[in-house]
Amino acid sequence: MIFDNQNNETIAQLVHEKSVEILKETGFCVPDSQALNKLEAAEFIVDWDSQMVRIPPEILEAALSNLPNNTKMYQRDGISPAPFDIRSCFMGAGTPVNVLDIENGMQRPATHQDVQKLVTIQDALPMVDIVRPTVTATDQGEYSDLIEIAELLRFTNKPIVHRVLSPDRVEAAIEMLAAVAGSEESLRQHPNFATLYCPISPGYFTPENIGCMLRWAQFGIPITLLSMAMGGASAPVTLLGELIVINTDILAWIVALQMLYPGTPLLYGSVSAVLDMRTGILPLGAPERGMVNSGAAMMGNFYGIPSMCGGLSSDAKQLDAQSGAEKVLTAIPLLKEKASIIYGVGATDAGSSISYTQMVLDNEIIAGLRRLLQGFEDDNVDAEVELIKANTPRGNFLKEDHTRQNYQQHWEPEVFSRDAYETWLEKGETIEDICREKALDIISSHKPKSLPADVEQEIDRVLRRYYGPNFSLEINQGELIKF
Amino acid sequence: MSEEMYAKLTQAVIEGEPEDAELLAKQALEQGLDPLTCVNEGLTKGIQKVGELFASGEYFLPELIIGAEAMKKALAVLEPAMVGDQSREVVGKVVIGTVEGDMHEIGKTLVGTMLIANGFQVYDIGVDKSAAEFVAAVNENDADIVGASALLTTTMLQQKKLIEALEEANLRGKVKVMVGGAPVTNSFATEVGADGYAEDAISAVDLAFRLIDAPA
Numbered sequence: 001m002i003f004d005n006q007n008n009e010t011i012a013q014l015v016h017e018k019s020v021e022i023l024k025e026t027g028f029c030v031p032d033s034q035a036l037n038k039l040e041a042a043e044f045i046v047d048w049d050s051q052m053v054r055i056p057p058e059i060l061e062a063a064l065s066n067l068p069n070n071t072k073m074y075q076r077d078g079i080s081p082a083p084f085d086i087r088s089c090f091m092g093a094g095t096p097v098n099v100l101d102i103e104n105g106m107q108r109p110a111t112h113q114d115v116q117k118l119v120t121i122q123d124a125l126p127m128v129d130i131v132r133p134t135v136t137a138t139d140q141g142e143y144s145d146l147i148e149i150a151e152l153l154r155f156t157n158k159p160i161v162h163r164v165l166s167p168d169r170v171e172a173a174i175e176m177l178a179a180v181a182g183s184e185e186s187l188r189q190h191p192n193f194a195t196l197y198c199p200i201s202p203g204y205f206t207p208e209n210i211g212c213m214l215r216w217a218q219f220g221i222p223i224t225l226l227s228m229a230m231g232g233a234s235a236p237v238t239l240l241g242e243l244i245v246i247n248t249d250i251l252a253w254i255v256a257l258q259m260l261y262p263g264t265p266l267l268y269g270s271v272s273a274v275l276d277m278r279t280g281i282l283p284l285g286a287p288e289r290g291m292v293n294s295g296a297a298m299m300g301n302f303y304g305i306p307s308m309c310g311g312l313s314s315d316a317k318q319l320d321a322q323s324g325a326e327k328v329l330t331a332i333p334l335l336k337e338k339a340s341i342i343y344g345v346g347a348t349d350a351g352s353s354i355s356y357t358q359m360v361l362d363n364e365i366i367a368g369l370r371r372l373l374q375g376f377e378d379d380n381v382d383a384e385v386e387l388i389k390a391n392t393p394r395g396n397f398l399k400e401d402h403t404r405q406n407y408q409q410h411w412e413p414e415v416f417s418r419d420a421y422e423t424w425l426e427k428g429e430t431i432e433d434i435c436r437e438k439a440l441d442i443i444s445s446h447k448p449k450s451l452p453a454d455v456e457q458e459i460d461r462v463l464r465r466y467y468g469p470n471f472s473l474e475i476n477q478g479e480l481i482k483f
Numbered sequence: 484m485s486e487e488m489y490a491k492l493t494q495a496v497i498e499g500e501p502e503d504a505e506l507l508a509k510q511a512l513e514q515g516l517d518p519l520t521c522v523n524e525g526l527t528k529g530i531q532k533v534g535e536l537f538a539s540g541e542y543f544l545p546e547l548i549i550g551a552e553a554m555k556k557a558l559a560v561l562e563p564a565m566v567g568d569q570s571r572e573v574v575g576k577v578v579i580g581t582v583e584g585d586m587h588e589i590g591k592t593l594v595g596t597m598l599i600a601n602g603f604q605v606y607d608i609g610v611d612k613s614a615a616e617f618v619a620a621v622n623e624n625d626a627d628i629v630g631a632s633a634l635l636t637t638t639m640l641q642q643k644k645l646i647e648a649l650e651e652a653n654l655r656g657k658v659k660v661m662v663g664g665a666p667v668t669n670s671f672a673t674e675v676g677a678d679g680y681a682e683d684a685i686s687a688v689d690l691a692f693r694l695i696d697a698p699a
Contacts, residue, residue, distance in 0.1 A: 097636050097666045107668070136636050165637050200586055232545075233589045277543035280593050280684045352665070 012302035019248040027054035028203040028252040032210045042259040063255040071222050071265040071306050073159035078190040082129050082159045084340035089129035090366050092122050093347030097136045100355040110135035115151050117443050123156035124446040127366035131156045134346050134354045143466040150459050153180050155448045163195045167211030172462050179458035188220035196224035199249040201234040217261035224308050225250040226269030233275045243295040246270050270296030271310030284313035284350045285326030290333035297339035309334050312344030319357045319432045327365050357435035364415040371411040489524040496529025499549035501556040508560035518561040519569045526554050551600045573604040575695040578620045579630040580608035582641035587634035597684045614648035627695050633664040643675035659694040
């Protein structure tokens with residue numbers, strides 16, 4: 001998309017070569033002595049004073065030549081994988097601490113109950129392929145990441161994506177995931193879960209994030225290396241320069257993880273954007289957001305790793321014309337570049353809030369975009385020509401069987417209004433009203449496929465280690481705990 | 484002769500030339516010019532003009548930041564040369580840093596630079612700073628305001644710890660606390676007992692003026 005007039009392969013090759021050069025000459029920072037030891041043993045060049053690690057090109061090439069092509073994300077029941085090798089899949093955004101209240105649309109801290117409801121809605125919406133908690137359960141304190149994973153497991157059968165923020169909680173998360181999958185081995189074979197970690201660009205992951213990644217890798221859990229570069233602040237302001245930072249940060253850890261834990265399934269992620277030079281905020285509804293992350297989709301395809309790219313995003317503070325336009329603007333480049341996973345359902349306000357109504361509207365937008373991708377079909381042209389001849393002049397195609405057989409290929413909206421003016425006026429509903437009603441209807445009527453009782457108990461048993469002996473997700477009402 | 488030098492210093496800030504500004508400051512001292520007058524008649528006028536150009540929409544952050552950088556470079560030459568009780572007039576003194584466990588630098592530095600551009604003296608203590616380190620810096624520099632940045636949902640609670648530490652050190656009465664960072668909101672700031680929250684670098688400057696009760 002960015003490179004419409006250029007050869008993608010040439011550009012991807014250039015970005016790759018520049019990253020190889022940076023990793024050879026400058027390297028990346030690994031502020032964790034255990035990881036440094038392991039990398040040194042794997043023939044990376046370690047400078048212990050600066051904690052900088054350089055990658056000899058032959059090590060890099062060896063890692064890339066053995067890259068596994070095994071990253072899949074299955075449904076919770078282990079049956080079918082998300083089809084991101086065939087088409088772009090859409091995923092919930094996240095995970096800010098705010099939600100726009102479903103009733104009044106105002107920003108407030110998100111709670112455990114919001115996680116349950118937002119996961120339920122994603123489970124119900126047909127255009128959402130992969131589910132995230134989308135918000136942080138701010139009423140659940142330091143270990144809320146475990147509750148969020150538990151609720152993903154309980155409230156959807158779709159593949160799920162989340163992380164824990166401390167390495168010592170990886171095992172607890174694995175226990176819950178394995179309880180649902182049946183065993184650690186079946187989790188490894190058919191993971192319904194992928195995790196994600198962000199570098200601080202350029203060239204730095206926190207020790208906590210490194211610790212988490214290395215532990216997940218031991219269990220064969222797919223890991224997304226998710227760049228969050230800010231063009232003009234943590235990366236060059238130009239798109240190609242920013243893409244080189246994104247790629248270098250990701251490539252460093254593709255190679256590191258493959259050398260330390262060969263075969264670790266990986267995703268190539270970027271939720272990057274370009275700084276707004278008037279306010280210093282990071283606008284996510286900007287066209288550049290879709291452009292730079294479509295570069296990441298291109299690089300994921302170049303390495304043969306599924307990509308997870310930020311788009312379908314907006315800076316609007318409410319569901320409005322801006323949110324609709326920006327969502328489309330930032331999704332199209334990713335679809336065009338065949339991003340495997342598009343990261344953005346439900347997000348608004350530059351990713352600072354999740355909106356119930358936006359989540360419903362996003363489902364509608366995705367449905368429209370998917371129709372857009374289908375294009376013209378030419379497999380029945382002879383029948384069409386016969387039909388035209390038979391109806392020329394002044395025929396009525398509405399009465400034709402061909403019409404009845406084929407009209408359903410055209411998109412029928414569920415949310416957008418196509419009412420005649422008087423009807424619309426009489427109904428008196430805004431699109432926000434319609435989205436709110438639909439969200440409320442899903443919350444009250446949709447029943448996600450439940451887990452067996454013994455698995456529920458096993459999840460509670462894990463959480464009790466953190467939340468006390470009387471804890472149960474079933475009865476945790478999620479009262480707002482004060483910070 | 485001296486007027487010409489002041490004008491050159493002003494221009495170096497407006498045009499955002501840190502190396503020129505530093506060189507001019509050195510030349511000014513060699514020529515025996517008074518460092519405080521160089522600041523007041525040269526640099527300050529420059530940064531005020533930069534501020535005006537930003538406010539009118541002609542300048543954007545990159546021009547503003549590099550103008551402030553030019554001012555900082557020249558100040559680093561001129562301030563040590565000031566004699567006796569000479570000191571630059573500042574609007575207020577601000578200690579700024581990113582809280583413990585958080586390595587994010589850019590937002591905090593941007594706010595610091597914006598404050599410098601608006602006449603504040605800024606002591607930037609860096610990233611991953613404990614409450615005790617903030618308290619020590621407030622004491623050492625007799626700060627009017629402390630600004631604490633947190634970019635992660637996991638580190639934002641450190642802002643509360645900082646406020647508690649300031650209370651324990653009996654400093655809370657004399658220093659105002661402003662908090663910021665991507666996950667921070669106004670209600671969170673109120674909840675933890677901060678004096679103010681700003682959602683971007685521009686409103687942080689307005690907030691700082693309000694907190695010390697000075698006209699912006």
